Amino acid sequence: MKKRFDEKAIVLENRRINDRYYKLVFSSAPLSRNIRPGQFLHIRINEGQDPYLRRPFSYFRTSPGKVEILYEVLGRGTLILAEKSKGDPLMVMGPLGNGFRTAIGKRKRVLVAGGIGVPPLVNLAEQFSSDYLLIGTKSKAEILPMAELKKVKAKVLCATEDGSVGFKGFVTGVLEKVIREEDSRQLFIQTCGPKSMMKAVMAIAAKNGIEGEASWDESMACGVGACLGCMVDTKTGLKRACADGPVFSFSELVP
Amino acid sequence: MSVDLTTRIKNLKLKNPVTVASGTFGTSDEYAGYVDYKKLGAIITKTITVRPRPGNPMPRICEVSSGMLNAIGLQNKGLADFIEQKIPYFRKLGVPLIVSIAGESAGEFGLLAKTFDRFRSVVNALEVNLSCPNVESGGVNFMKKQKRILDAIKAVRCQTKLLIFAKLSPELGDVLEIADNVLKRGADGISVINTLRGMSIDINGRTSRIVRDFGGLSGPAIKPVALRYVYQVKKEFGVPVIASGGISDWRDAVEFLIAGADLLAVGTSNFVEPRATMEILKGIRVFCRKEKIKSIKEIRGSYRPRDQKGKGCSR
Numbered sequence: 001m002k003k004r005f006d007e008k009a010i011v012l013e014n015r016r017i018n019d020r021y022y023k024l025v026f027s028s029a030p031l032s033r034n035i036r037p038g039q040f041l042h043i044r045i046n047e048g049q050d051p052y053l054r055r056p057f058s059y060f061r062t063s064p065g066k067v068e069i070l071y072e073v074l075g076r077g078t079l080i081l082a083e084k085s086k087g088d089p090l091m092v093m094g095p096l097g098n099g100f101r102t103a104i105g106k107r108k109r110v111l112v113a114g115g116i117g118v119p120p121l122v123n124l125a126e127q128f129s130s131d132y133l134l135i136g137t138k139s140k141a142e143i144l145p146m147a148e149l150k151k152v153k154a155k156v157l158c159a160t161e162d163g164s165v166g167f168k169g170f171v172t173g174v175l176e177k178v179i180r181e182e183d184s185r186q187l188f189i190q191t192c193g194p195k196s197m198m199k200a201v202m203a204i205a206a207k208n209g210i211e212g213e214a215s216w217d218e219s220m221a222c223g224v225g226a227c228l229g230c231m232v233d234t235k236t237g238l239k240r241a242c243a244d245g246p247v248f249s250f251s252e253l254v255p
Numbered sequence: 256m257s258v259d260l261t262t263r264i265k266n267l268k269l270k271n272p273v274t275v276a277s278g279t280f281g282t283s284d285e286y287a288g289y290v291d292y293k294k295l296g297a298i299i300t301k302t303i304t305v306r307p308r309p310g311n312p313m314p315r316i317c318e319v320s321s322g323m324l325n326a327i328g329l330q331n332k333g334l335a336d337f338i339e340q341k342i343p344y345f346r347k348l349g350v351p352l353i354v355s356i357a358g359e360s361a362g363e364f365g366l367l368a369k370t371f372d373r374f375r376s377v378v379n380a381l382e383v384n385l386s387c388p389n390v391e392s393g394g395v396n397f398m399k400k401q402k403r404i405l406d407a408i409k410a411v412r413c414q415t416k417l418l419i420f421a422k423l424s425p426e427l428g429d430v431l432e433i434a435d436n437v438l439k440r441g442a443d444g445i446s447v448i449n450t451l452r453g454m455s456i457d458i459n460g461r462t463s464r465i466v467r468d469f470g471g472l473s474g475p476a477i478k479p480v481a482l483r484y485v486y487q488v489k490k491e492f493g494v495p496v497i498a499s500g501g502i503s504d505w506r507d508a509v510e511f512l513i514a515g516a517d518l519l520a521v522g523t524s525n526f527v528e529p530r531a532t533m534e535i536l537k538g539i540r541v542f543c544r545k546e547k548i549k550s551i552k553e554i555r556g557s558y559r560p561r562d563q564k565g566k567g568c569s570r
């Protein structure tokens with residue numbers, strides 16, 4: 001079994017970076033090593049009982065001794081997380097989950113990200129050369145700042161629902177354009193974001209005979225496969241998003 | 256000073272009282288790397304049913320104040336798979352094993368008991384789950400007819416010499432009355448409490464935050480209720496008691512010991528602190544050393560009601 005940790009990490013930095021995301025950096029040597037993009041951390045936000053359960057967050061970036069996560073404030077847990085400041089301790093479990101496929105042969109890698117699916121795919125695109133990173137958001141103000149995308153080894157294309165930058169409409173529109181311009185048999189898609197987006201991506205992939213994988217996030221309690229709270233329906237039966245996933249191949253997922 | 260944590264339940268000798276609550280610890284090595292399994296006093300398995308059960312659709316869990324609701328729905332791979340895949344694993348592991356079982360009829364309970372009786376070299380006891388809130392047939396509503404509970408216990412007793420614990424919750428009715436009846440029908444001990452039924456509403460969608468209207472409430476939120484039943488069952492009947500309900504740290508553990516618990520089943524807390532069982536074990540030892548307690552027998556059941564004589568409202 002791969003080595004997993006539960007470490008007391010110390011917050012080094014925690015700030016809002018735009019309309020949508022906060023970035024938190026913490027120090028921990030063991031948690032910063034041997035990570036696969038798409039793996040996640042399970043964070044105990046407070047010592048007490050509010051919030052009670054841990055919250056899962058993808059690895060966004062690692063450097064020796066340091067880990068970065070990128071998060072959206074959606075509810076009580078992330079609201080409390082946003083109040084952490086330098087020096088605060090956090091109990092962090094990780095690395096958990098399987099992560100994305102990194103070897104995809106000669107195929108071109110197309111990453112399709114939305115919302116909280118952006119961090120793991122930026123992580124993938126920084127470490128493994130990809131051809132496209134497609135990001136969908138509501139408007140320009142929500143797109144990850146350029147500074148955070150500098151190290152991405154891929155052509156970044158954005159779609160905004162209001163057309164304030166890039167393609168106007170959903171990210172799936174950009175995906176269809178890429179598919180038209182490329183030899184679709186040579187593509188491999190990896191996606192993470194809202195379920196509705198991932199389902200639309202999978203439908204397009206199926207129509208064009210393109211293989212790929214999706215990081216299928218479910219709410220989690222244990223994060224290690226013990227509670228059966230995070231099940232995903234697959235063609236080979238129910239699987240645990242936390243322990244058997246969160247990444248599943250398109251061909252495995254039941255549409 | 257070494258502290259004697261050994262715990263004896265009839266003919267079963269355990270090296271300590273710390274175990275894990277059914278359904279909260281996976282089915283094999285999910286906590287490897289966090290927990291030294293060999294240090295656990297015993298392991299209680301996820302509830303096993305005769306046939307495989309897919310469980311409920313998602314979402315199955317949500318957080319509530321100081322706890323969580325779950326509607327897992329007894330997802331498990333069934334009896335045959337357990338015998339084939341898990342018995343060899345647990346035999347090798349060598350940690351005392353308490354298998355949790357649930358049936359939809361007395362016949363099924365009997366079959367489960369009969370099957371596990373054949374593995375008495377690996378299985379040390381059965382916990383008969385009579386109180387799952389998340390399934391229809393065989394669940395807490397079904398079992399509300401006390402005759403079904405009693406038939407289940409009778410069927411299990413007929414088929415096995417293994418120790419039998421009946422797992423109850425106040426959702427079934429009067430816990431003490433039911434405990435009395437199951438003990439009379441051959442149960443050796445009582446396990447209290449299973450989850451309590453609770454509800455949580457998504458105010459935007461105006462519907463339940465989990466797939467069913469109600470789910471099983473667990474965690475620190477139910478600890479006072481669990482403690483009360485452990486105390487009452489122990490006091491009333493003096494039988495072995497497995498405690499579960501919000502045990503999160505060594506202080507909780509000591510509290511339950513004082514109330515009379517024989518085994519301390521750590522549940523939801525495993526999700527929050529994967530090393531909870533190990534920390535609790537360590538904490539109990541440290542506490543005993545500090546208090547110069549040589550054996551946990553000195554604490555177990557040591558609760559004393561307050562002396563109320565002459566104590567009115569005035570100070």
Ligand SMILES: Cc1cc2nc3c(=O)[nH]c(=O)nc-3n(C[C@H](O)[C@H](O)[C@H](O)COP(=O)(O)OP(=O)(O)OC[C@H]3O[C@@H](n4cnc5c(N)ncnc54)[C@H](O)[C@@H]3O)c2cc1C
Nearest residue numbers: 055056057058070071072074075076077078116119217218
């Ligand atoms: C493997 C994995 C990786 C994740 N990575 C990130 C990440 O890198 N950055 C990030 O911001 N978030 C990530 N999430 C989601 C994050 O865990 C949730 O946003 C967080 O738990 C919300 O907690 P809360 O207490 O603030 O909100 P809650 O009160 O728990 O929920 C608030 C709202 O968020 C929604 N929500 C809760 N959990 C999820 C989820 N898993 N997926 C989608 N919506 C959810 C709820 O339905 C609700 O509408 C990830 C989730 C998983 C399972």
Ligand SMILES: Cc1cc2nc3c(=O)[nH]c(=O)nc-3n(C[C@H](O)[C@H](O)[C@H](O)COP(=O)(O)O)c2cc1C
Nearest residue numbers: 276277278302384449473474499500501502522523
């Ligand atoms: C996710 C989850 C799954 C559970 N599954 C079972 C089960 O299969 N059988 C059972 O008897 N109890 C089950 N329980 C109840 C626990 O064993 C325990 O009795 C209860 O949660 C109270 O303890 P706790 O507050 O420490 O969790 C489950 C509880 C949770 C949270």
Ligand code: FES
Nearest residue numbers: 221223227228242
């Ligand atoms: S979160 Fe517990 S099994 Fe996945």
